Amino acid sequence: MGVPTVRSSGGALAAAWVLGGLSVACGGGESGTAGDGLRVALLTSGPVSDAGWYAGAYEGLLLIEESLGARISHQQTRSPAEFDEAFFSYGSSGYDLVFAHGFEYQDAALRAGEEFPDMTIVVSSGGRISDNVRSLIFRLEEGSYLAGMMAGGLTRSKVVGMVGGVAIPPAQGTFRAFEAGARVIDPEIEVLEAFIGSWDDVAAAREAATAQLSRGADVLVHNTDAASFGVFQAVREAHGDQDPVWAIGMNRDQNDVAPDVIAGSAAIDIPRAFMEVATRFVAGTLPPGAFDLSLDENVVDFIVNPAALDRIPAELLSRIGEARAAIRQGTLEVPRIRFLEEESGSP
Amino acid sequence: MISQPLRPRLRSRRTGPLAAGMTAILAAAVLAAAGLALAGYDPVAAGHALVSGAFGSWERFASITLVRATPLILTGLAVALAFRAGVWNIGAEGQLYAGAVAAVWVGLAFPAAPAWLLLPGAMAAAAVAGGLWTLVPVGLRFRAGVGEVITTILMNFVAIHTVAWLVHGPLQEARGVFPQTDPIALAARLPRLGSGRLHAGFPVAVVLAGALWWLLRNSAWGFRVRAVGASVRAAAVSGRIHTGRVVLGAFLFSGMLAGLAGGVEVAGVTFALYENLSPGYGYTAIAVALLAGLNPIAVLLAAGFFGVLQAGAAAMQRDVGVPAVWVSAIEALVILAVVAADRFLRRGMETGAGPPGRSAASPGSEARESSSGSGDPLSDTGG
Numbered sequence: 252m253g254v255p256t257v258r259s260s261g262g263a264l265a266a267a268w269v270l271g272g273l274s275v276a277c278g279g280g281e282s283g284t285a286g287d288g289l290r291v292a293l294l295t296s297g298p299v300s301d302a303g304w305y306a307g308a309y310e311g312l313l314l315i316e317e318s319l320g321a322r323i324s325h326q327q328t329r330s331p332a333e334f335d336e337a338f339f340s341y342g343s344s345g346y347d348l349v350f351a352h353g354f355e356y357q358d359a360a361l362r363a364g365e366e367f368p369d370m371t372i373v374v375s376s377g378g379r380i381s382d383n384v385r386s387l388i389f390r391l392e393e394g395s396y397l398a399g400m401m402a403g404g405l406t407r408s409k410v411v412g413m414v415g416g417v418a419i420p421p422a423q424g425t426f427r428a429f430e431a432g433a434r435v436i437d438p439e440i441e442v443l444e445a446f447i448g449s450w451d452d453v454a455a456a457r458e459a460a461t462a463q464l465s466r467g468a469d470v471l472v473h474n475t476d477a478a479s480f481g482v483f484q485a486v487r488e489a490h491g492d493q494d495p496v497w498a499i500g501m502n503r504d505q506n507d508v509a510p511d512v513i514a515g516s517a518a519i520d521i522p523r524a525f526m527e528v529a530t531r532f533v534a535g536t537l538p539p540g541a542f543d544l545s546l547d548e549n550v551v552d553f554i555v556n557p558a559a560l561d562r563i564p565a566e567l568l569s570r571i572g573e574a575r576a577a578i579r580q581g582t583l584e585v586p587r588i589r590f591l592e593e594e595s596g597s598p
Numbered sequence: 599m600i601s602q603p604l605r606p607r608l609r610s611r612r613t614g615p616l617a618a619g620m621t622a623i624l625a626a627a628v629l630a631a632a633g634l635a636l637a638g639y640d641p642v643a644a645g646h647a648l649v650s651g652a653f654g655s656w657e658r659f660a661s662i663t664l665v666r667a668t669p670l671i672l673t674g675l676a677v678a679l680a681f682r683a684g685v686w687n688i689g690a691e692g693q694l695y696a697g698a699v700a701a702v703w704v705g706l707a708f709p710a711a712p713a714w715l716l717l718p719g720a721m722a723a724a725a726v727a728g729g730l731w732t733l734v735p736v737g738l739r740f741r742a743g744v745g746e747v748i749t750t751i752l753m754n755f756v757a758i759h760t761v762a763w764l765v766h767g768p769l770q771e772a773r774g775v776f777p778q779t780d781p782i783a784l785a786a787r788l789p790r791l792g793s794g795r796l797h798a799g800f801p802v803a804v805v806l807a808g809a810l811w812w813l814l815r816n817s818a819w820g821f822r823v824r825a826v827g828a829s830v831r832a833a834a835v836s837g838r839i840h841t842g843r844v845v846l847g848a849f850l851f852s853g854m855l856a857g858l859a860g861g862v863e864v865a866g867v868t869f870a871l872y873e874n875l876s877p878g879y880g881y882t883a884i885a886v887a888l889l890a891g892l893n894p895i896a897v898l899l900a901a902g903f904f905g906v907l908q909a910g911a912a913a914m915q916r917d918v919g920v921p922a923v924w925v926s927a928i929e930a931l932v933i934l935a936v937v938a939a940d941r942f943l944r945r946g947m948e949t950g951a952g953p954p955g956r957s958a959a960s961p962g963s964e965a966r967e968s969s970s971g972s973g974d975p976l977s978d979t980g981g
Contacts, residue, residue: 332877335868358870
């Protein structure tokens with residue numbers, strides 16, 4: 252029988268070790284230490300090619316390099332086993348500021364913060380803080396509320412759908428706000444909600460979107476990363492000129508991803524937010540604890556798709572505009588879910 | 599009775615010369631460098647980052663490379679033992695998750711227990727859970743003749759999705775906010791060795807590798823495992839070996855080693871249960887075991903080799919900006935080159951004939967007695 256026979260590679264292994272040892276002996280030294288200018292790092296747990304959450308963070312990092320002359324580095328961690336290791340690597344190489352772009356880093360960040368007191372870690376949407384571990388909170392609910400108004404105004408079936416990634420408070424909060432916005436337009440609107448358990452599973456997102464469409468939804472919003480393509484695909488397929496079906500982008504201005512079906516995007520200007528953090532960090536004015544960025548700082552907004560303007564009622568647009576101004580002035584408070592824990596020690 | 603189409607001989611007969619290894623590494627390095635250069639990265643800088651990321655300093659080597667190697671040693675041993683006994687356990691990943699769940703549960707449920715009790719308790723629970731996780735494939739193999747290749751893989755998915763459910767449900771952190779458990783009690787964590795991140799799981803894994811090597815080589819049990827692995831039918835015909843019992847024992851022990859890997863990972867590295875806890879340790883373990891020729895001592899080297907690759911690959915991302923996908927591709931390329939070069943060079947040598955050299959560092963050489971001869975055991979052990 253042609254069964255594979257795999258033999259020992261002891262020789263190869265021994266050679267690998269010898270080679271490794273040799274190259275160290277030949278001067279594989281440490282690269283860089285503290286004291287040579289600002290060093291900024293970024294950790295993501297997804298690819299920066301997602302045209303969304305992670306891509307924005309990477310753009311922010313590049314902006315910091317360009318504007319502040321910082322030396323930058325990025326690592327995509329593949330599992331929680333790599334979180335502590337990544338912080339350790341940056342901490343022991345003398346990095347000053349590390350953006351950990353997601354709540355998942357929060358525990359490892361607290362541990363690393365204790366071990367490397369000279370390093371400041373900023374955890375996006377983090378729920379835990381300490382002296383040198385800060386939480387960067389995007390008030391995306393404000394944009395999502397306006398997106399909900401858009402959906403409420405566009406729906407004819409009076410059913411709108413929401414497809415989420417993982418059911419965590421920052422994502423759920425945007426959906427609560429979206430719901431509230433839709434019901435301001437029409438309290439009778441029915442809202443469907445599904446979480447697919449992944450940020451980048453395109454097929455699962457598409458399935459969830461198709462299911463909601465078949466239940467009568469004609470406007471779908473998402474809160475995922477790369478999985479959003481699945482939602483847009485499903486909407487595109489269901490879309491007809493006589494019978495329009497709409498999608499709404501989230502996290503980043505996605506209007507040009509599917510300009511024919513996207514009405515607008517509730518977006519975070521992540522690069523701007525990162526710049527804001529880095530600039531304040533350099534100036535020593537980064538507030539302790541949590542740092543909220545919202546509509547007011549132009550970090551969060553709802554951006555109407557210019558390619559869809561002629562298909563959206565002018566009256567709806569002006570209502571959204573009024574609400575936007577009211578949120579800015581503080582006369583309209585958007586519902587949100589609070590998830591920040593009081594200052595705590597390392598777990 | 600359903601015959602098992604895959605019962606290959608996996609054991610080594612002798613080691614390849616150092617030249618084979620050098621050629622393999624060089625070939626892989628050249629291929630990887632060419633790929634990186636084509637993609638617009640500086641291959642020299644990337645190579646330097648890889649080496650200094652894995653070996654740059656003792657602290658870095660211990661804190662990153664050895665920490666990465668630890669779960670690979672344990673799962674690698676699990677796979678090596680199973681394959682030695684002719685059991686295709688592809689389920690180390692699921693068994694690892696089962697062990698991680700058990701260790702975290704113990705670490706959360708008894709916060710007041712003293713460390714001398716809690717830590718061994720958590721590790722024992724992890725091993726037992728890993729063993730229990732093999733029971734479904736074991737039962738299906740013995741009762742229904744269903745091949746464990748399929749069932750162990752399927753049990754991986756069951757484990758992964760069970761963990762996802764647990765961290766969103768019963769085991770979710772007390773505040774019920776994020777999909778993870780609370781951190782386990784300090785008393786349930788493995789002590790650190792020295793100032794870095796290296797934890798006590800590493801020496802434990804090394805000792806287990808040595809023990810397994812000794813047992814397989816010198817004990818009656820080891821002989822039975824090797825005999826059954828070489829040919830189930832021959833072992834059964836001999837009339838002296840309970841093949842079913844041997845297979846069962848090896849399967850359970852294999853699951854326990856993988857379960858322990860999960861326990862060590864949560865008690866030494868992550869301190870909490872997460873979804874996607876393992877970056878595929880249970881699958882990489884198969885490559886580790888095969889690269890090691892199923893020899894437990896060589897598993898140490900093979901796991902270390904993968905630890906170096908992964909630690910160095912992460913450094914390539916950080917220092918040179920090589921994206922993660924490239925890093926994964928290069929890892930795969932190196933494995934392919936090492937395995938291929940090793941085999942081709944060996945084949946050339948074998949046609950040259952002559953008795954195999956018994957060099958001092960010869961992983962797998964003790965397996966020769968049992969692997970020569972009738973190497974196509976296609977029948978199952980049956981019930």
